[in-house]
Amino acid sequence: MDERTDRNRELMLDANAAAGVLFEILGVEMTASPTECAHCGSEGEVGALLAFTQGPGLVLRCPSCENIILRIVQTPEAIYLDARGAVYLRLAR
Ligand SMILES: [Zn+2]
Numbered sequence: 001m002d003e004r005t006d007r008n009r010e011l012m013l014d015a016n017a018a019a020g021v022l023f024e025i026l027g028v029e030m031t032a033s034p035t036e037c038a039h040c041g042s043e044g045e046v047g048a049l050l051a052f053t054q055g056p057g058l059v060l061r062c063p064s065c066e067n068i069i070l071r072i073v074q075t076p077e078a079i080y081l082d083a084r085g086a087v088y089l090r091l092a093r
Contacts, residue, residue: 021058022072025074028092029092030047030091031045031047032046032047033045033046033092034046035049035088035089035090037062037064037065037067037086038067038069038084039067039085041087042062042063044063046070049069050066057071057072057073058071058072070085
């Protein structure tokens with residue numbers, strides 16, 4: 001594990017904590033929802049993604065390639081959701 005990875009792991013949060021933010025925004029429990037990384041094609045549950053809350057907003061990264069899958073920035077007026085790193089996000093009805 002190199003120095004950069006070490007630092008990343010230190011900044012990392014449990015994605016389950018991030019799921020609380022997603023629930024607040026989407027009104028859907030996302031922890032067990034499947035998603036697919038647009039970069040490497042790895043599939044898994046949202047709760048298994050690497051969550052970072054440093055910098056502006058919340059960032060969820062792929063546990064396989066560390067590509068950004070989901071980015072959420074909240075301002076007083078709006079919520080910005082950037083999901084271009086995901087092939088899809090499944091929201092259960
Ligand atoms: Zn990936």
